[in-house]
Amino acid sequence: MNLSSEANSSPLIELRSVSKTYGSAEPVAALHPMDLRIEPSERVAIVGPSGSGKTSLLNLLGLLDRPTTGAVYLAGREVSSLPEPELCAARSHEIGFVFQQFFLLEHLNAVENVEQALLYTGATRRSRVAVAVRAMDRVGLAHRLRHKPSQLSGGERQRVAIARAIAGDPSLILADEPTGNLDTQTGATILSVLTESAEDATTVVVVTHDPGVAAAMDRRIEIVDGRITRDIRVGAR
Numbered sequence: 001m002n003l004s005s006e007a008n009s010s011p012l013i014e015l016r017s018v019s020k021t022y023g024s025a026e027p028v029a030a031l032h033p034m035d036l037r038i039e040p041s042e043r044v045a046i047v048g049p050s051g052s053g054k055t056s057l058l059n060l061l062g063l064l065d066r067p068t069t070g071a072v073y074l075a076g077r078e079v080s081s082l083p084e085p086e087l088c089a090a091r092s093h094e095i096g097f098v099f100q101q102f103f104l105l106e107h108l109n110a111v112e113n114v115e116q117a118l119l120y121t122g123a124t125r126r127s128r129v130a131v132a133v134r135a136m137d138r139v140g141l142a143h144r145l146r147h148k149p150s151q152l153s154g155g156e157r158q159r160v161a162i163a164r165a166i167a168g169d170p171s172l173i174l175a176d177e178p179t180g181n182l183d184t185q186t187g188a189t190i191l192s193v194l195t196e197s198a199e200d201a202t203t204v205v206v207v208t209h210d211p212g213v214a215a216a217m218d219r220r221i222e223i224v225d226g227r228i229t230r231d232i233r234v235g236a237r
C-alpha cells in the first residue's frame, strides 16, 4: 500500500533526535541522538561493526520498538507516540520485514506462510491466496507453492520470506542481514530478488555486513558505536 501523493513531499521515514538506551540499572546507549531522513523509493544499505546499533536502528525504522528520546515520522505523521494498536496497524499496512532467521511457520506451506501476512487486510481467503501466489511468482518460486519450509533450501526459504514482505505492497521494506545465513552466491541473488521484486516506489533498507550488497544500493549509511559516521549516496541506480 504505497502512501498517497499528498505524503510525497515528506520523507517516507524520518528520525528526529532519536536515541535508544536499553535497561535502566545498567543502561546501554545503543544509539546516540540522531536525525535521519529516508525518501520514498530510496534503496539504502546500513553497514557497521557488530554491536554498533544497526538492528536497534532498523527496529526503530520498522516501528517494532520505540525511541528513548526523539520522534519517528512515517510519511510526515508522528508515529512513535501512537498507542500500540495504531502503531501495529501502521506497521502492518506500510512495512514489510525480512529477517535473517526467515521466521517461517513450519506447519504451513510456502504460499500459506505468505498469505498469513495478509490477514490484517481483511480480504477474503481466496483473494489473499491470489495475492500470495503473485508474490511467490515475483520471487521466482511459483513452482514451490505447496512446499513446507523444511522442504526448501536456505535461499528458497529466504525468497518466501521476501514474498511475505512484499505481498502487501508496503511503502517500506526492511531487511536485517537477509543474506547472513546463505552462501555468497545465493546471498547476492537474494538481494537482487529483494530489490527487483519490490515496486520501484518502495523504499528498501537493508542491514548488511556484505560490501557487495552495500554496493548494489544507492545510499550507504555507516554506523559506529551508535552514531552515523558516514552517509553517502552511491548512485547505483
Ligand SMILES: Nc1ncnc2c1ncn2[C@@H]1O[C@H](COP(=O)(O)OP(=O)(O)O)[C@@H](O)[C@H]1O
Pocket: 022, 023, 028, 029, 030, 048, 049, 050, 051, 052, 053, 054, 055, 056, 057
Ligand atoms: N534488548 C537489549 N537489551 C540490552 N542491550 C541491547 C539490547 N539490544 C541490543 N542491545 C545492545 O545495544 C547495542 C547495539 O546492538 P544492535 O543494535 O543489536 O547492534 P548490531 O545490530 O549492529 O549488531 C549492543 O551493545 C547490544 O548489546
Ligand SMILES: [Mg+2]
Pocket: 054, 055, 056
Ligand atoms: Mg544486528
